[in-house]
Amino acid sequence: xxxxxxxxxxxxxxxxxxxxxxxxxxxxxxxxxxxxxxxxxxxxxxxxxxxxxxxxxxxxxxxxxxxxxxxxxxxxxxxxxxxxxxxxxxxxxxxxxxxxxxxxxxxxxxxxxxxxxxxxxxxxxxxxxxxxxxxxxxxxxxxxxxxxxxxxxxxxxxxxxxxxxxxxxxxxxxxxxxxxxxxxxxxxxxxxxxxxxxxxxxxxxxxxxxxxxxxxxxxxxxxxxxxxxxxxxxxxxxxxxxxxxxxxxxxxxxxxxxxxxxxxxxxxxxxxxxxxxxxxxxxxxxxxxxxxxxxxxxxxx
Amino acid sequence: xxxxxxxxxxxxxxxxxxxxxxxxxxxxxxxxxxxxxxxxxxxxxxxxxxxxxxxxxxxxxxxxxxxxxxxxxxxxxxxxxxxxxxxxxxxxxxxxxxxxxxxxxxxxxxxxxxxxxxxxxxxxxxxxxxxxxxxxxxxxxxxxxxxxxxxxxxxxxxxxxxxxxxxxxxxxxxxxxxxxxxxxxxxxxxxxxxxxxxxxxxxxxxxxxxxxxxxxxxxxxxxxxxxxxxxxxxxxxxxxxxxxxxxxxxxxxxxxxxxxxxxxxxxxxxxxxxxxxxxxxx
Numbered sequence: 001x002x003x004x005x006x007x008x009x010x011x012x013x014x015x016x017x018x019x020x021x022x023x024x025x026x027x028x029x030x031x032x033x034x035x036x037x038x039x040x041x042x043x044x045x046x047x048x049x050x051x052x053x054x055x056x057x058x059x060x061x062x063x064x065x066x067x068x069x070x071x072x073x074x075x076x077x078x079x080x081x082x083x084x085x086x087x088x089x090x091x092x093x094x095x096x097x098x099x100x101x102x103x104x105x106x107x108x109x110x111x112x113x114x115x116x117x118x119x120x121x122x123x124x125x126x127x128x129x130x131x132x133x134x135x136x137x138x139x140x141x142x143x144x145x146x147x148x149x150x151x152x153x154x155x156x157x158x159x160x161x162x163x164x165x166x167x168x169x170x171x172x173x174x175x176x177x178x179x180x181x182x183x184x185x186x187x188x189x190x191x192x193x194x195x196x197x198x199x200x201x202x203x204x205x206x207x208x209x210x211x212x213x214x215x216x217x218x219x220x221x222x223x224x225x226x227x228x229x230x231x232x233x234x235x236x237x238x239x240x241x242x243x244x245x246x247x248x249x250x251x252x253x254x255x256x257x258x259x260x261x262x263x264x265x266x267x268x269x270x271x272x273x274x275x276x277x278x279x280x281x282x283x284x285x286x287x288x289x290x291x292x293x294x295x296x297x298x299x300x301x
Numbered sequence: 302x303x304x305x306x307x308x309x310x311x312x313x314x315x316x317x318x319x320x321x322x323x324x325x326x327x328x329x330x331x332x333x334x335x336x337x338x339x340x341x342x343x344x345x346x347x348x349x350x351x352x353x354x355x356x357x358x359x360x361x362x363x364x365x366x367x368x369x370x371x372x373x374x375x376x377x378x379x380x381x382x383x384x385x386x387x388x389x390x391x392x393x394x395x396x397x398x399x400x401x402x403x404x405x406x407x408x409x410x411x412x413x414x415x416x417x418x419x420x421x422x423x424x425x426x427x428x429x430x431x432x433x434x435x436x437x438x439x440x441x442x443x444x445x446x447x448x449x450x451x452x453x454x455x456x457x458x459x460x461x462x463x464x465x466x467x468x469x470x471x472x473x474x475x476x477x478x479x480x481x482x483x484x485x486x487x488x489x490x491x492x493x494x495x496x497x498x499x500x501x502x503x504x505x506x507x508x509x510x511x512x513x514x515x516x517x518x519x520x521x522x523x524x525x526x527x528x529x530x531x532x533x534x535x536x537x538x539x540x541x542x543x544x545x546x547x548x549x550x551x552x553x554x555x556x557x558x559x560x561x562x563x564x565x566x567x568x569x570x571x572x573x574x575x576x577x578x579x580x581x582x583x
Contacts, residue, residue, distance in 0.1 A: 045409075045581070045582070045583070048413045048416075049412075049416045050412060050413065050581065050582040050583075051581045051582070051583075052579075052581070065416060066416045066417075069323050069324070069325050070323045070324060070326055071413065071414065071415075071416060072413065072414040073323040074323070075413075077409075077410075077413045079409045079413070080406065080409060082406070083405075083406035083407060083408075083409045083410065084405070084406075084407060084410070085342060085401060085405045085407050086405060087342040087343050087344060087405075088341060088342060092341055096334065096337060096338065096341070097410070097414070099330075099333070099334060099337065100326065100330070100331075100334045100414050100415075101326070101414060102324060102326060102330065141410070
């Protein structure tokens with residue numbers, strides 16, 4: 001379990017992490033979602049003691065990371081897949097990790113096998129690895145001490161769709177054995193795929209928290225029909241506030257079931273009806289004010 | 302890249318639940334880890350091989366010359382080759398052991414595994430010194446061996462008096478240069494800056510101090526800072542009273558050595574430790 005309690009980190013007048021409180025529970029994958037520079041990496045570094053907090057606290061299993069007897073046996077970390085010595089082979093990186101944490105040598109082959117790096121690939125120097133291979137190596141390194149908690153910063157970065165699916169299976173299996181996983185991402189569809197619980201962060205602050213389903217819920221529906229004018233009037237009369245009309249679609253406060261029933265009762269042919277938004281809208285909406293460059297990050301994300 | 306490995310390959314074993322049963326990583330293991338890091342990259346191996354190899358090569362050439370001329374070599378003559386190459390190359394191994402954690406960004410892994418950063422730095426220091434001792438002792442032994450070869454070849458007796466002082470003080474001097482390089486590395490946390498800094502302290506300052514030592518205004522202050530001169534007096538055995546000029550009084554030079562070490566080794570190491578402990582590791 002990872003507990004952040006009013007965690008704050010300031011650099012001069014800039015607040016990178018602003019009063020962040022949440023818990024990553026055992027048995028589930030917690031996704032830390034936010035645009036670049038939102039404070040995800042800083043929070044993670046604070047948890048493992050690489051960055052000092054300005055105020056508040058971050059604890060693992062109720063203890064400060066610094067006070068754990070052999071931290072790598074409790075918490076596995078992958079903070080940057082590229083932060084490995086370019087001149088060492090993948091196998092040597094893992095062997096060194098196993099040695100440093102007091103794990104048996106056999107752990108190296110076990111983990112290479114687990115993350116899908118071949119014997120041959122493991123002997124190549126890390127400088128010749130693709131980002132995807134570095135992520136796999138980094139994940140193997142995080143798992144080396146057989147920890148019960150995993151902290152992974154952008155682990156799916158550089159993985160292909162099949163790789164992301166593989167990681168999802170691996171992590172959900174890990175969580176189902178009672179493990180705690182905290183992973184970050186700036187890509188919504190990635191987090192939606194992998195995480196059971198999402199903590200959305202923007203500008204150092206938590207802006208939303210919940211399951212992907214919960215965060216995807218919207219109070220609004222989007223409807224189009226053969227007679228939008230009459231439908232609009234009926235919706236307003238029935239107390240549904242219309243928030244927008246665009247491209248022949250009406251955005252209206254209300255659930256699809258109510259709107260569909262209203263149209264049916266009035267014999268209006270509906271050509272389209274869906275719940276507005278979903279996680280993506282929530283993500284863009286909640287982080288819109290904190291986007292560095294809405295036209296670049298927002299749309300591309 | 303192999304095909305996707307599914308979760309079937311994960312052993313469904315229960316995760317650790319009692320951290321108290323997990324043993325602490327001891328200081329001995331930390332040193333062993335750092336020794337491994339110091340020798341498992343190509344750059345570090347190249348430096349170690351070069352510092353040993355070039356010195357040995359120079360010694361062998363000197364032996365051949367001696368044997369050809371039917372003359373006998375002296376221990377200090379052979380050790381001099383160890384000094385020339387080792388005191389330049391060996392410290393770089395120590396530098397890289399520290400700075401690569403920053404330049405290669407492996408510090409994020411190292412200090413996550415062992416959050417007590419001062420311990421990591423001391424383990425690196427111990428590993429650097431162990432490596433330096435091994436190299437210096439090997440070269441010392443090679444010197445003795447090659448003196449014996451020239452003795453056997455020329456049929457003239459070599460001067461074996463106080464051979465252990467000659468080798469021992471040479472080892473000490475090597476260690477001090479490694480310590481100074483290490484201290485500067487932990488202060489700069491950057492490979493090029495640390496290497497340049499080390500050569501400035503070792504070579505450039507030595508020239509500057511030689512000039513300043515001739516000026517009447519500065520000649521009394523210079524010996525307190527001239528680390529190169531102080532260490533070479535230690536390495537040659539002069540400070541221990543061997544091979545010293547007549548009427549030589551070692552006490553003043555011991556004082557100079559201690560002060561120069563405080564300035565160029567202790568001070569940067571303390572500042573460096575504070576920096577490492579306080580720094581944000583990114």
